[in-house]
Amino acid sequence: MERQDAEAIYEQGRDVVVAVLMRLDEQVQRLEKRVIQQDERIAVLERQLGRSSRNSSQPPSADPPRVPPRVKGPSGRAPGGQPGHEGKGRSLLEAAAVDEVVDYWPAGCGCGRLFAPGDLVAVGGPARHQVEELPVMAVTVTEHRCHHVICPGCGAQRRGELPAAVAASALGPRLQAAVVTLSVRNRISRRDVVELCEQLFNARVSVGTVDTILARVADALIVPCEDLLDRVRSASAVNMDETGWRLRGGQRAMWGAFTERHAILQITASRHDDHAKELLGGSRAIITSDRWWAYNHLPVRRRQICWSHLQRDFAFQAEGRGIEKQLGEAGLAVCADLFAAWAAFQQTGDRPELQRQIRLLQRRLKPVLREHGGKKVRYRQGRGFSRGLLNLWPALWTFARQPGVTPTNNHAERGLRGAVIYRKLSFGSQSENGEARIARLLSAHTTCRMQGRSLHEYLIQVLHANAHSEPVPLLA
Structure with missing residues (x-):
């Protein structure tokens, strides 16, 4: 009896111990899972904290103070022109472009003889020195007078009429064009334009006049901009990018489409793909862009992904740990060799050699992306990045087979840079008409x-x- 009781107590104790161990094992598994999740979250937050223009698409102006400026290392050479450098002097204008000529003759010789007028006979061509200067008053004022006349026949009084071109404005085309150039090209505020016109041109201009001139010129550009849109849509290769805009403080978006010689910019409500489709219309061009999702409606064979963006993305991965660091370093090595191959192609124009170099890079990169895009990879960000590149694989190499396509979207980013600066200085637009x-x-x-x-x-x-x-x- 006592033995049976002891065995029963032993069985009960064993069941309790097993239950406790199972609960502890479940708790350990939950804690391990939580630690993994927290490690991933900490890694993501640390890397987000380290984002800058060097490893992401954010502009250098948004870099935090801790990011060191981009400074080239010392070259070991003294500043200025180097020994043997061929200097570049100011070139002289042709004689037809000179408004006034002033001649200088020597007064005498070192031997003591003073030259008489008959001695001044030029030998060879003169030494020329040109001075460019602004006139005292750059603006001219033309007064148009409409006189009144009494008809000898009926006694009615009639007045002369101004030509439509003269009556349209109190400012001439050259001055109006200067106002628009200062405002748009040089991004000067309305009040500063008024001040510059007064100080430089001695012209009377008000802030309201500046707005009127800008509206007049913009309305005159409707047909040229429609033609620009048609030219961009009919091109074989187009670079596209988008950036933020403001309308009365609210979020908007500016889209830009660029060929080698033409640019069209449009302001829309958002950066969604419907606006990209509307801008492109029926275009069959190859589009070079970043990996923003609004371009995903395009077939991958008609896309070129920007390798400058990819280089920053790989740099971001390289700042991670473990397998992410390996992915980033491998990608950066491919980027360096790709840009070297493209630079060599720019010099030689040997496309078969470029394609041979690209095939070697493809064999290096694809296994890395497959490895880091597998299900067993723990870090989701690197896994998603690798899978995304594999899905876009043909669009990474379009530049190697298609003439006129480059491996970066720098052309579009440069095209939008002036608009971005204008937006920052002007805080956007205040009306829909102003946007257009x-x-x-x-x-x-x-x-x-x-x-x-x-x-x-x-x-x-x-x-x-x-x-x-x-x-x-x-x-055109």
């Missing part, structure tokens, strides 16, 4: 810059044609 107008003005400015032409001279042509009801010149 500044988009047209920025499109014209960016296109002129890409074509190497003067925005001021082009706007003079636009204003002259508009005042005379003539076709406005296009930005």
